[in-house]
Amino acid sequence: MKKKINSYIIPFTVLKPGEHSYLFSVEKGLFTDNNYDEIHDCQLKAHVTFNKNSAIITVNFHIYGTINVTCDRCGDDFDMDINLDSKILVKTDSIVHSEEDDMISLGKDEVDFDIAPYIYQYIVLSLPMQRIHPEDKDGVRHCNPEALKKLKNLEVKNSSEEQYRLDTNKLLQHLKEKPLNN
Numbered sequence: 001m002k003k004k005i006n007s008y009i010i011p012f013t014v015l016k017p018g019e020h021s022y023l024f025s026v027e028k029g030l031f032t033d034n035n036y037d038e039i040h041d042c043q044l045k046a047h048v049t050f051n052k053n054s055a056i057i058t059v060n061f062h063i064y065g066t067i068n069v070t071c072d073r074c075g076d077d078f079d080m081d082i083n084l085d086s087k088i089l090v091k092t093d094s095i096v097h098s099e100e101d102d103m104i105s106l107g108k109d110e111v112d113f114d115i116a117p118y119i120y121q122y123i124v125l126s127l128p129m130q131r132i133h134p135e136d137k138d139g140v141r142h143c144n145p146e147a148l149k150k151l152k153n154l155e156v157k158n159s160s161e162e163q164y165r166l167d168t169n170k171l172l173q174h175l176k177e178k179p180l181n182n
């Protein structure tokens, strides 16, 4: 069974025992609504499977597609591949809501289960600290060559300024040791 629904909320209590699959399109609003501005856009699907056999439901997530982020090397935006799997267990016979590690207990008044926070968290936590244009099959990174050239010029300029300062210091030192009028 594969249903396509727009909301991220699953009516848990009406789920019959067995396996239930849902395919979600992840909208960029999931990130902008949380004020997370490092993901500018996304083309993501979340395939979520619920296995209900008892009071514990196993929820498997497979999230795949691309997200648009800024390259830390050249400053251009690029689409980064995302492909991750995760799993949580949801206990439905508790009285009080509680969460620990990958086990969630729903309170007795909770009839729905919102998977949006989990999808959000899995994606954001999967992002590497440094995001750089990936290498293609020939090992070439498609960074913006103009931007890289500008950065390189900036580096050269900085190092020549540095050199100039050093030389000035050397000259001053030299003048102190051997004044010109001597």
Ligand SMILES: [Zn+2]
Pocket (backbone or CB within 6 Å): 071, 072, 073, 074, 075, 076, 132, 133, 142, 143, 144
């Ligand atoms: Zn780049």
